[in-house]
Amino acid sequence: MNSRPVLLMTFVALFAMAAIGFVQLTDYSSRPGKSGQAPLRVTDVRLSDTSLADAFPAPGVPTLLVFYHPKCPCTVATVRVLERLQPRFRPKLRITAVAYCPGDQQDTWIESRTTTALSKLASSQVVVDRGGKLCKRFGVFVSGQVLLYDGEGRLSFSGGITPYRGHEGDSPSSLDLLKRINTSHDDCGSWPVFGCSMLSDSERQR
Amino acid sequence: MTDSARTIESTDTLFRKRYKKECLRVNKFIQWLMVAQWLTGIAFAALYSPLTWIGNEFEPHVHLRASVFIGGALSGFAILWLRTYPTAAHTRHVVAITQMLWSALLIHLSGGRIETHFHVFASLAILSIYRDWTILITATAVIAVDHFVRGVFYPLSAFGIVTESPYRWIEHALWVLFEVAFLAPGCRRLRNEFRELCARQTEIVEAKRSVDIKVEERTKDLVKANLLLAIKTAEAEKMALVAKYTDNAVAISDGDANVEWVNEGFTRITGFEPDEIIGAPEFGFQFGEMTCPQTLADMRGAIDDKQAFNAEFISYRKDGTPYWMAIELRPIPGNDGTTERFISIQSDITDRVEAERQNRLLQQEIVDASRQAGMAEVATGVLHNVGNILNSVNVSASVIRKQFENSALENLEKATDLISEYESSLAEFIEHDDRGKNLPKYLVLVAQSLRNERVSVGREIGDLTKNIEHIKEIIAVQQTMAKTSGLQQELHASEIIRDVLTANKESLTNHAIEVIEEVETPEPTLISDKHRILQILINLVCNAKDALLEADVPRPRILLRTWTQREDVYFEVTDNGIGIRTDDINKIFQHGFTTKAHGHGFGLHSSANAATEIGGRLSATSEGIGKGARFVLRVPVDGRDSAEKHDRDAPSASDRDLSPFDSGEYA
Known part of the structure; x- marks a missing residue:
């Protein structure tokens, strides 16, 4: 049997597999997750029955809420971006990482390298969002979304801070976040979020 | 590229x-x-x-x-x-x-x-x-x-x-x-x-x-050089063997002939050991009173002139005995072109010189003996040839004697006596006497008879004169046979045959032998020695006559034929006589061999020699006893070159003991 057509077909198959794979991977990486509208003022959200009851109000101190899925590998990039941005924050900033935890899981479920890294950030605390209650109240459905509320409780930034899904590095959104942390803005910066879905379909419907 | x-x-x-x-x-x-x-x-x-x-x-x-x-x-x-x-x-x-x-x-x-x-x-x-x-x-x-x-x-x-x-x-x-x-x-x-x-x-x-190429080339050169060296070494070894085992004495000297090296042959010949002769002058030769002074002087001159030199002279051994020595001196040039060395090769030729001396003595003896034998052969040849002619002379003399015995002169004397008797009355006697009446007729008849007699005697005297002249020629030829050739003259074959028959006419006529002459047309001519040819042919005819007489055939016949073929003229003498035995055919030209009861075995031998001397050849064929014999003489058309050549190159026929194959051909 002539092996040349077989060889040619093999080349074409491998090339096609690689090309399609790269296209799918690119699409996966740059496809933003679905996100809801975050409350423009933190006071608009009922927090008394949540783990954030002690976080607000905090007059004069901006608060950065980092919603994340502890098991989401993509969020590691968000944490690394924060690690690199934090030294450049000029005012005092309180970072609160909201760790999604399914309702039927123990709090230890949130233990992951993402949680560990977030807890190591300066002025940070990790709160457990059992059942995704806070996520739903803040309209966050994608892991890695951050919300910045200024000292007056106004929403200043909403979105992801990575350029792609699970891809660390400088990006316009991260720079925008830095800028809004360091200087006050009247408007709110909105950016797409790249990451795993925070809630399952059943939790989202509840 | x-x-x-x-x-x-x-x-x-x-x-x-x-x-x-x-x-x-x-x-x-x-x-x-x-x-x-x-x-x-x-x-x-x-x-x-x-x-x-x-x-x-x-x-x-x-x-x-x-x-x-x-x-x-x-x-x-x-x-x-x-x-x-x-x-x-x-x-x-x-x-x-x-x-x-x-x-x-x-x-x-x-x-x-x-x-x-x-x-x-x-x-x-x-x-x-x-x-x-x-x-x-x-x-x-x-x-x-x-x-x-x-x-x-x-x-x-x-x-x-x-x-x-x-x-x-x-x-x-x-x-x-x-x-x-x-x-x-x-x-x-x-x-x-x-x-x-x-x-x-x-x-x-x-x-x-x-480098490999150069190495390869160099290796090839080295191999060639080694091969050449091996060849040269082998040659040198062979030369050493030659120098060692040759019977010649070899000496190598410096440019002044002082000995540097000698071989073993030198010691064997001269008796001098190498350590005794090294450094000796003049190649170590020992000269004495028997040495030729002139040769010695010539050799010394050659040494001074650095020239090659060959000579034979007497030298002396260590024990003082003289010996004949052949010496060959050769100068060996050096790198600068001058003579650096000499090589001398000497051989003891004493035995050879003695043998040559003995040979010269023997040669002289042989020459003397040959001269004696030659003289005897010449004498025999003369006697034989003259004897053949003398037969004719004898016949002619007998004819003349018979003629004189039966001469009409006696009748003339009778007539003159009768005339003297009747001298006074001669007329009456002639007129009246019966005898006188017949006397004139008688005188006419006598005159006629005398005239015939004179013619016959004249003819015989002519033949006699020719034969005597032939005898003179034979003797003259035999006298000069050793060194001189006969007269070369233009000859006609018919004349030669006629002369041959004339020489044998009486005997042939007396024995009623039929002679057949066949001469080719045109008539063959040649330049040769007439008397040699006559000598041969007369001898052959005489032999043929004897063969016919011995055979006693009813119709004895001799055929004389001559023709030209290529550059030769052939004379054939064929008879139907007794013939020759096959065994004898190879011997008939040998000296002393004869089949005749009273022969000497010289005729055919001398004839064959004569044929060779004139550049021709005599051959014989016979089918056996009773079958007759055929002799053919081949003579070159122009015999001058061959005769001169024969005289110049070959020894005299009379000095040679010719073998049959030298003198003829046989069937």
């Missing part, structure tokens, strides 16, 4: 060959690298992003599938291409593209870690192993396109978002280009150095080849 062009071509060939080999080596490394990257990619995905989560649910992460399938496809594609086109230039570009895509994939799989970006620069360094700077450009282009498509083009076109700076991909590309800017010249330099290495190796190979 010039050497330079050939060197360049050889360098190119070697460079291509070694570069291919180098590429194959790198290809192996790249193949292992592809496998390692695939496994690393899977490990990255498994470590960093094994699962993707939705709330409390999870599934394998896209990165994990991507590492397996995309990584497998990339590595598989590259490995297959490397194995299919291992040395092609495009293979290196395929490797560059694949490697850059692997960098992109690994960056993806590692979550975009900054550290993983170093894979790009490491890959560029790996690619530079190929020493092909063009693939670095390809790699740079791939990185730039990848960043542009994934960072700008796709998000913008697919989702309408810009997630990073639109110019970020340019920055990345520039950084890659920055490294390429250093790697590419390095590649180029390495490639040139590699080529230079090949050039140096080619030069070394060429030099080695040149």
Whole structure:
């Protein structure tokens, strides 16, 4: 049997597999997750029955809420971006990482390298969002979304801070976040979020 | 093709060959690298992003599938291409593209870690192993396109978002280009150095080849030289054997003839040992009173003149005994052309000289004996030939005597007596007497008879005169036979035959022998010695007559025939007489052999000699007893050259004991 057509077909198959794979991977990486509208003022959200009851109000101190899925590998990039941005924050900033935890899981479920890294950030605390209650109240459905509320409780930034899904590095959104942390803005910066879905379909419907 | 062009071509060939080999080596490394990257990619995905989560649910992460399938496809594609086109230039570009895509994939799989970006620069360094700077450009282009498509083009076109700076991909590309800017010249330099290495190796190979050729040529020269040396050595050994075992005495002297070396033959001949003769002057020769002073002086002159010299003279042995010596002196020139040495070869020729002396004495004795024998043979020949002629002379004398005995002169005397008786009355006597009446008639008859008698006697006297003249010629010829040739004259064959028959006429007539003459037309002519030919032919006719008489055949017949064939005239004498026995035919020309009762065995021998002397040949054939015999004399048409040649080159026929084959032919 002539092996040349077989060889040619093999080349074409491998090339096609690689090309399609790269296209799918690119699409996966740059496809933003679905996100809801975050409350423009933190006071608009009922927090008394949540783990954030002690976080607000905090007059004069901006608060950065980092919603994340502890098991989401993509969020590691968000944490690394924060690690690199934090030294450049000029005012005092309180970072609160909201760790999604399914309702039927123990709090230890949130233990992951993402949680560990977030807890190591300066002025940070990790709160457990059992059942995704806070996520739903803040309209966050994608892991890695951050919300910045200024000292007056106004929403200043909403979105992801990575350029792609699970891809660390400088990006316009991260720079925008830095800028809004360091200087006050009247408007709110909105950016797409790249990451795993925070809630399952059943939790989202509840 | 010039050497330079050939060197360049050889360098190119070697460079291509070694570069291919180098590429194959790198290809192996790249193949292992592809496998390692695939496994690393899977490990990255498994470590960093094994699962993707939705709330409390999870599934394998896209990165994990991507590492397996995309990584497998990339590595598989590259490995297959490397194995299919291992040395092609495009293979290196395929490797560059694949490697850059692997960098992109690994960056993806590692979550975009900054550290993983170093894979790009490491890959560029790996690619530079190929020493092909063009693939670095390809790699740079791939990185730039990848960043542009994934960072700008796709998000913008697919989702309408810009997630990073639109110019970020340019920055990345520039950084890659920055490294390429250093790697590419390095590649180029390495490639040139590699080529230079090949050039140096080619030069070394060429030099080695040149040296090998020279070594080979030199080896051939050495082999030739060794062979020549072996030949010369063998020759020298043979020469040494010659010098050692020759009976000649060999001496080598300096330019002044002082002995430097002698062989064993020298000792054997002279009795002097080498240590006794080394340094002796004049080749160590011992001279004495028996030595020829003139020869000695000549030899010394040759030594002074450095000339070659050959001589025979008497020298003396160590014990003082003289001996004859043949000496051969040869000067041996040196490098500067002057005579550096002499070589003398001496041989003891005493025995030879003595033998020559004895030989000369013997020769003289033989000459004397030969002269005696020759004289006897000449005498025998003269007697034989003259005897043959004397037969005719005797016959003529007998005829004349008979003629005189029966002469009419007696009748004339009777008539004159009668006239004297009747002198006074002669007229009356003639007129009246019956006897007187018949006297005139009687006188007429007597006169007629006397006239006839005179004619007959005159003829016989003529024959007698011819025969006597022939005898004179025979004697004259025999007297000069040893050294002088006969008179060379133009002869006609018919005249010769007539003379032969005249010489034998009476005997042939008396015995009623029929003679048949056959002369070819035109008549053969020749220039030769008439009397030699007559001597031969008369002898042959005489023998034929004797053979006829011995056979007593009813019709005795002798055929005399002559003809010309080529440059020779042939005379044939054939008889139907007693013939010759086959056994005797080979002997009849030998001296002393005869078949006649009263023969001497000299006639045919001398005839054969005579034939040879005139440049001809006498041959005999016979079918046996009672069958007759045939003798043929061949004589050259112009016998002058052959006669002169015979006189000049050959000994006298009378001095030779001719063998049959020298004198004739036989059937």
